[in-house]
Amino acid sequence: MTEERHIGYRPTWAEVDLDNLAHNFTQLKHFLAPQVKMMVCVKADAYGHGITQVANRLVSCSADYLGVASIDEAVKLREAGIKLPILILGMMHHKDIEALFDYKITPNICSEEVMQALDKQATAKDQPIGVHIKVDTGMGRIGVLHKEALKFIKKIHGLKTVPIEGVFTHLACADTNKDFTLHQIKLFKRLLSQLKKENIPVPLAHLANSMGLIAYKESHFDMVRPGLAIYGLYPKEGLEIDLKPALSLKTRVLYVKRVSAGHGISYGHTYVTKKKTTIVTLPIGYGDGYPRNLSNKAPVLIRGKRFKICGNICMDQIMVDVGDFSVEIGDEAVLIGEQGGNKITTEELAGLSDTIPYEIVCGLGSRIPRVYI
Ligand SMILES: *Cc1c(COP(=O)(O)O)cnc(C)c1O
Numbered sequence: 001m002t003e004e005r006h007i008g009y010r011p012t013w014a015e016v017d018l019d020n021l022a023h024n025f026t027q028l029k030h031f032l033a034p035q036v037k038m039m040v041c042v043k044a045d046a047y048g049h050g051i052t053q054v055a056n057r058l059v060s061c062s063a064d065y066l067g068v069a070s071i072d073e074a075v076k077l078r079e080a081g082i083k084l085p086i087l088i089l090g091m092m093h094h095k096d097i098e099a100l101f102d103y104k105i106t107p108n109i110c111s112e113e114v115m116q117a118l119d120k121q122a123t124a125k126d127q128p129i130g131v132h133i134k135v136d137t138g139m140g141r142i143g144v145l146h147k148e149a150l151k152f153i154k155k156i157h158g159l160k161t162v163p164i165e166g167v168f169t170h171l172a173c174a175d176t177n178k179d180f181t182l183h184q185i186k187l188f189k190r191l192l193s194q195l196k197k198e199n200i201p202v203p204l205a206h207l208a209n210s211m212g213l214i215a216y217k218e219s220h221f222d223m224v225r226p227g228l229a230i231y232g233l234y235p236k237e238g239l240e241i242d243l244k245p246a247l248s249l250k251t252r253v254l255y256v257k258r259v260s261a262g263h264g265i266s267y268g269h270t271y272v273t274k275k276k277t278t279i280v281t282l283p284i285g286y287g288d289g290y291p292r293n294l295s296n297k298a299p300v301l302i303r304g305k306r307f308k309i310c311g312n313i314c315m316d317q318i319m320v321d322v323g324d325f326s327v328e329i330g331d332e333a334v335l336i337g338e339q340g341g342n343k344i345t346t347e348e349l350a351g352l353s354d355t356i357p358y359e360i361v362c363g364l365g366s367r368i369p370r371v372y373i
Contacts, residue, residue: 007369011252012284014370015337016049018057020244024232025061027241028224031213036220039065039087039206041227043073048361049231049247050370052080059084067225071096074105087132087166091142097121100129106165110134110144115156122161131156132166132204137187138180139172146187150194157200166204167192171219174211175236181212185219192221211235233346233357245346247361248337249290249368253302253329255281265319266311271296278322279310282333287315289363290335291353298352302333304340336360 007013029038040063041047046054055066055077066082068074069090077086087106094117100107101121109115109131122129133153136143144152146169156162169188173180185207192205205221210229212219215236228235232245258278265271265279273279282300286292295312300320310321320333332339336346350357 007371010283011254012282012288012368013250014048014364014368015248015250016053016370016372017244017246017248018053018372020232020246021049021054021057021230022061024230024243024246025058025063027243028210028213028226028229031217031241032220032224035222037064037204037223039063039067039223039225040230041067041089041209041225042077043067043069043089043227044362047227047231047358048364050372051076052082053370053372055080055082055084065223067227071099071105075099075103078103078105101125101127106130106132108132108134108142108168109156109162110136110142110152115159115162119159119161128161128163130165131162132168133164135167135169135188135191137169137184137191139170141170143169146191149191150198153195153200154198157198164200164202166206166223167195167202168204168206168225171207171209171212174209174215181216181219185216188221209235214239214241228358231361233361237347245337247346247364249284249335249364250337251282251284251333251335253280253327253331253333254283256327256329264311265321266295266314268312271311271319271321273321278324278327280320280322280327280333282318282320283316284335284368285314285316285318287365288368289365290318291349291355291360291363294349294353298335298349299344300333300335301337301339301342301344302327302331304342306342306344 040058042051045051066084066086067089074086094113097117134143135146135149137146188207204223206223208219208224210226213224213226232243261273261275263273284290292313298309299306307320307322309318311319336344346357346360350360
C-alpha cells in the first residue's frame with residue numbers, strides 16, 4: 001500500500017492522470033482550425049479533478065484561457081501562480097468587483113449594474129478592464145437577451161473604460177436537439193454581423209462547449225470552451241473522438257466475512273443473501289459524494305472481476321457480495337477506472353444513478369484525496 005504516504009490512513013483516493021488530460025486537449029485541438037483559441041473550463045475544482053494541478057498542466061498544454069464560475073475560483077488560480085487569462089462565466093455581484101482589478105481577472109457583463117460598477121471602478125483606478133459580454137440565445141439563465149444585445153453592447157462600446165474583448169453565448173441543448181443548437185448558432189452569427197456593421201470589433205466570439213466543439217464545426221468562432229471532454233468524459237455516446245478519462249476512483253477491501261443464506265445487509269436490509277457468500281466492506285460512502293442511489297446497482301472491480309454493491313450505501317462504507325471468490329484484506333477495489341482489463345466508466349455510473357457524468361465527478365468530496373500521476 002505504497003500510496004498511503006500521499007493519501008492518509010484511509011485507503012480511498014481518486015487518481016488523476018494528467019497525461020490523459022493532455023491527450024484529450026490534443027484530441028480536441030485536432031477539431032479546430034489553427035487560429036481558434038481554447039478556453040478550458042475549470043470551474044467546480046476542475047470538475048472535481050483539482051483546480052490548481054489541472055490548471056498547471058493546461059498551462060503546459062498551451063491553453064489560451066481558463067473559465068471559472070466565480071471570482072473566488074479565479075483568485076484561487078491567481079494565488080497558485082497561474083498567469084493565463086481567466087474569464088468569470090457566472091454572475092458577479094456589482095459590489096464584488098474590486099478583486100477583478102487586483103488579480104487581473106476578466107469579468108463577463110450582462111447587466112447594467114455590473115457595467116456601471118466596472119466603469120466607475122475602472123475610472124477611479126484609471127485602469128481599463130477588458131470584458132466579455134454574455135448573450136442569451138436560448139439558455140434562459142444569465143445573459144442579455146439576444147434581441148436586446150446590440151443595444152447593450154453599443155452602450156458598453158461607448159465606455160472607454162471597459163473595452164470589449166469578447167462576446168459569448170451558451171448552448172442549451174447541444175447533446176439533445178440539433179435544430180435548436182443550429183438556431184442558437186444562427187442567432188449568435190446574426191448578432192456578430194450586426195456588430196460588424198456597427199464597426200464594433202469583437203476580438204473573441206465564443207459559443208462552443210464540449211459537445212459543440214466535437215459535433216458542430218460551425219460553432220467554433222474565435223474560441224471554444226470545453227470542460228467535460230478535457231477530463232475525458234463524453235457529452236454523448238457514439239462521438240468520433242478518442243478521449244481518455246482522467247479520473248479513477250479507488251479504495252481497498254478492509255473487511256471480509258463469510259455469511260450464511262438469509263443474511264440482511266446494511267440499513268433497511270434491502271439486500272438479503274440467497275446462499276452462503278462472502279461480503280466485503282469498502283471504506284467509501286455517500287459522505288464522499290458516491291451517490292446513495294447506486295445502492296444495489298453499481299459495479300465494483302476487485303482482482304479484475306466485476307461485482308455489485310449490495311445493500312444500501314452508508315455514509316462511510318459500502319458492501320460488495322463477492323460470492324465464493326477469494327478476496328483478501330488490502331485488495332484494491334476500483335469504483336471508476338480500469339483493473340485487469342475490465343473497466344467502469346463515469347458515464348456508466350451516471351446512467352445507473354440517473355444523472356449526468358458531470359454530477360458524478362463534481363460530487364466527489366474533499367474527503368477523497370486526489371493523487372496525481
Ligand atoms: C461549464 C461551461 C462550459 C463547458 O461545458 P462542457 O459541457 O463541460 O464542455 C462552457 N461554457 C460555459 C458558459 C459553461 O458554464
